Amino acid sequence: MEQDINITIIDREGVSHTIEAPTDMAMNLMEVVRSYELAPEGTIGICGGMAMCASCQCYVLSETPLPEKQDDEEAMLSEAFFVKENSRLGCQIQMTPQMEGLKVQLAPAE
Numbered sequence: 001m002e003q004d005i006n007i008t009i010i011d012r013e014g015v016s017h018t019i020e021a022p023t024d025m026a027m028n029l030m031e032v033v034r035s036y037e038l039a040p041e042g043t044i045g046i047c048g049g050m051a052m053c054a055s056c057q058c059y060v061l062s063e064t065p066l067p068e069k070q071d072d073e074e075a076m077l078s079e080a081f082f083v084k085e086n087s088r089l090g091c092q093i094q095m096t097p098q099m100e101g102l103k104v105q106l107a108p109a110e
Contacts, residue, residue: 054080056090
């Protein structure tokens, strides 16, 4: 059985939350944010995690190595608001043991 990892999520109010995220449930970062209710319901993961809305955009603040952006994530970020160099879509970041120590800040809601 995989173990939980510790990640830090700074919500849209600027409050930092260090939480345990399961690595054995095939969850992505957007789903973790929703399960911990770190963003108001209906403001994150609107497309259901299909990389089609950018409501789960976040800024990666740690040096955690992440998988390369796929074309659909690149395309969505090219159309999103508040995009920075370190922007990623939370729905595209799977919770794996390699994500231990990940620190992100949720991007402002549109």
